[in-house]
Every structure is written in structure tokens, then in C-alpha cells.
Amino acid sequence: MRRDILIFGQGLAGTWLAWECERAGISFVISDAGQREPSASRVAAGIVNPITGRRLVKSWRIDSLLPAARAAYRELEGALETDLWRRMRLRRIFRDDRERRIFGEKQVRGDLAPFAGEADEAGFWVEEAARVDVVALLDSAAARWKAQGHWLDGPMSLAAAEARADLVIDCRGFATTREVAWARVPWEYSRGEILELTIEGLDPDVILNRGHWLLPVGPGLAWVGATHDPGVTTATTTAEARATLSVSAAELLDGRAFEVARQFSGVRVNLPDKQPVAGRHPSTARLGVLNGLGAKGVWLAPMLARQWVNHLTAGVPFDVEVDVARFNPR
Numbered sequence: 001m002r003r004d005i006l007i008f009g010q011g012l013a014g015t016w017l018a019w020e021c022e023r024a025g026i027s028f029v030i031s032d033a034g035q036r037e038p039s040a041s042r043v044a045a046g047i048v049n050p051i052t053g054r055r056l057v058k059s060w061r062i063d064s065l066l067p068a069a070r071a072a073y074r075e076l077e078g079a080l081e082t083d084l085w086r087r088m089r090l091r092r093i094f095r096d097d098r099e100r101r102i103f104g105e106k107q108v109r110g111d112l113a114p115f116a117g118e119a120d121e122a123g124f125w126v127e128e129a130a131r132v133d134v135v136a137l138l139d140s141a142a143a144r145w146k147a148q149g150h151w152l153d154g155p156m157s158l159a160a161a162e163a164r165a166d167l168v169i170d171c172r173g174f175a176t177t178r179e180v181a182w183a184r185v186p187w188e189y190s191r192g193e194i195l196e197l198t199i200e201g202l203d204p205d206v207i208l209n210r211g212h213w214l215l216p217v218g219p220g221l222a223w224v225g226a227t228h229d230p231g232v233t234t235a236t237t238t239a240e241a242r243a244t245l246s247v248s249a250a251e252l253l254d255g256r257a258f259e260v261a262r263q264f265s266g267v268r269v270n271l272p273d274k275q276p277v278a279g280r281h282p283s284t285a286r287l288g289v290l291n292g293l294g295a296k297g298v299w300l301a302p303m304l305a306r307q308w309v310n311h312l313t314a315g316v317p318f319d320v321e322v323d324v325a326r327f328n329p330r
């Protein structure tokens with residue numbers, strides 16, 4: 001059956017877009033390649049950290065995006081009957097005096113409010129951090145839409161997708177960036193690697209962060225990550241990342257014993273201005289995109305999906321800061 005919209009790819013982008021379509025009563029079908037194509041979402045740690053980087057900056061629009069994302073996940077949890085958004089405490093440990101000084105200055109100016117909590121000589125607590133179990137989200141959402149008949153098994157080509165719907169919204173992450181139609185968008189890449197550790201006695205509600213983060217993911221299991229390798233487009237694992245992350249884990253765990261159980265990786269897609277992209281292709285109106293979620297897919301995807309649906313139902317223009325038209329991809 002021909003549908004109004006084909007959502008091409010079911011990572012975080014496609015999942016949120018499909019949910020917003022369902023909420024708005026828009027007829028849609030999803031095509032996903034399953035495990036046959038790379039998926040950044042399936043390796044994402046799912047961390048929501050409002051204050052990041054060596055310069056301790058609040059993430060783009062986080063004051064409004066974080067509460068909106070939390071509310072959106074709560075609603076989706078109800079529909080999927082699956083716990084997704086888990087509030088965590090995040091302990092940011094200063095790497096050096098410079099970081100301590102930056103924190104002091106920003107704290108005095110109120111730059112980190114409302115997310116910077118209690119502080120001491122060694123670090124501070126980040127409030128409102130969270131973790132989303134992204135694989136649980138993808139699997140439970142896929143099961144819902146398969147059961148409802150909104151599903152086409154992939155992979156398929158863009159031409160095949162375009163033959164099946166009035167509008168194809170390309171949410172294929174890395175695969176989108178290899179498509180000739182989007183060749184003028186200046187895509188950038190960063191491979192990220194993660195180690196899974198076996199370790200006992202961690203506080204299950206605390207993420208540690210000092211350069212890298214350490215995230216408890218289940219009884220006796222934690223992940224440490226993630227590396228950033230700009231320009232690398234293959235989701236391979238390396239001995240260098242294993243060594244680097246093992247050192248970070250030992251520091252974060254203060255010498256506590258652990259073993260490396262697994263290593264995995266994925267490729268993040270970014271744009272040079274570090275904002276995501278959404279919108280219609282300027283010369284092919286029946287093609288759209290939602291991509292460039294970088295390292296922040298968990299909370300950018302709900303906002304971009306909402307913009308798509310506002311555009312489809314009420315003709316609302318895309319926010320100029322995210323509109324793919326800013327790259328003139330004709």
C-alpha cells in the first residue's frame with residue numbers, strides 16, 4: 001500500500017519521527033535494514049549530559065531541550081510500556097586546575113545554572129543528567145510498528161523508497177551521507193569506541209566523567225567511553241582506543257579491579273556548525289532529511305521530529321539553525 005510518508009531508517013531519528021507521525025495521525029511506513037547496515041543508535045551510550053567539554057559548556061539550547069525531551073520520552077514510555085529515561089547523577093571530576101578555575105568563574109556568573117550542583121575541590125555534581133536505553137527504545141518501537149503494519153524490511157535503495165510514498169524522509173544516519181542527493185551537504189564524521197567492563201560494587205545511579213565517562217549499565221557491568229576520531233568513517237575497533245579507555249577506566253575507578261568484556265564502535269555524523277539537519281531537499285520536494293545528530297541524538301531527535309510534524313501538519317518552516325537549506329544541497 002502507498003503511504004503518505006516513508007521513514008527511511010529506524011535509528012533515533014527515524015524512531016522519533018515515526019512516533020511524532022503516529023501522534024499526529026499521519027500515515028507512515030518505516031523501512032529499516034535491521035542489523036545489516038551500521039547504526040550509531042545501537043552503540044550509543046544514551047547519556048544526557050547538559051554540561052560537556054573541557055570548557056564546561058552547556059549544550060546547545062539544553063535549558064529548553066532537556067525538559068522537552070524528558071517529557072517526550074515519558075509519553076513514549078507510556079505507549080511502549082518500556083522504561084526509557086533513567087535519571088542519573090553525574091559526577092564531573094576536574095582534570096586539572098584550569099578546569100577547576102573555569103568552573104569557579106562560570107559558577108559565579110551563573111553560566112551553568114540550573115545544571116551545576118554541589119561542588120568541592122575534586123569536582124561537581126551535574127543535575128538532571130539521565131540515561132536512555134536506546135536499544136530498548138529501538139526494539140520496543142520496532143515491535144509496535146511491525147505489529148501495526150507500519151514496517152518494511154530493508155535495506156532498500158532510495159529510488160525504491162521513493163516509489164513507495166509521496167514523501168521519503170531520509171533518516172539513515174551514515175548511509176544518507178553517501179547518497180548523491182545529499183552530496184552537497186558538508187557532512188563530517190567522528191568514530192566513537194566504547195569498552196564494556198565487568199566490575200562489582202558500582203553505584204548504579206552515578207555516571208563518572210573526567211574526559212571520558214563511566215556508565216553503569218547493569219549488575220556488574222559498566223561502559224567506558226567514548227573516543228572521538230574525527231574523519232574516521234569505519235566502525236572498527238582499535239588497540240589504541242582499548243588502551244586509552246582502559247587507562248581512563250582505571251583512573252575513574254581509582255584503582256578498583258575490572259576486566260574488559262567487549263569493545264564496540266560507531267560513527268557519529270556531524271555538520272561543521274555542530275547543529276543537526278532537518279528539512280526538505282530544495283530541488284526534490286518529495287525528499288526530506290533528519291540527520292547530523294552528532295553525539296546528542298538522544299535529545300535532539302525528539303525536537304527535530306516535532307519540527308517535521310509541525311511542518312507537515314501546519315506548514316511551519318524549519319528552524320533556520322537546523323534547516324538543511326542552509327547548505328544549499330541542490
Ligand SMILES: Cc1cc2nc3c(=O)[nH]c(=O)nc-3n(C[C@H](O)[C@H](O)[C@H](O)COP(=O)(O)OP(=O)(O)OC[C@H]3O[C@@H](n4cnc5c(N)ncnc54)[C@H](O)[C@@H]3O)c2cc1C
Pocket residue numbers: 008009010011012013014031032033034035036037038039040041042043044045046047048154155156157171172173174175191192193194225226265266267268290291292293294295296297298299
Ligand atoms: C560510540 C558512540 C556513543 C554515543 N553516545 C551517545 C550518548 O551517550 N548520547 C547521545 O545522545 N548520543 C550518543 N551518540 C550519538 C548517537 O548514537 C547518534 O546521534 C544517533 O544514534 C544517530 O541516529 P540516527 O538515527 O541519525 O542514525 P543511525 O542510528 O545510524 O540509524 C540509521 C538507521 O538507518 C538504517 N539504514 C541504513 N541504510 C539503510 C537502507 N538502505 N535501508 C533501510 N535502512 C537503512 C540503519 O539500519 C539504521 O537503523 C553516540 C554515538 C557513538 C558512535
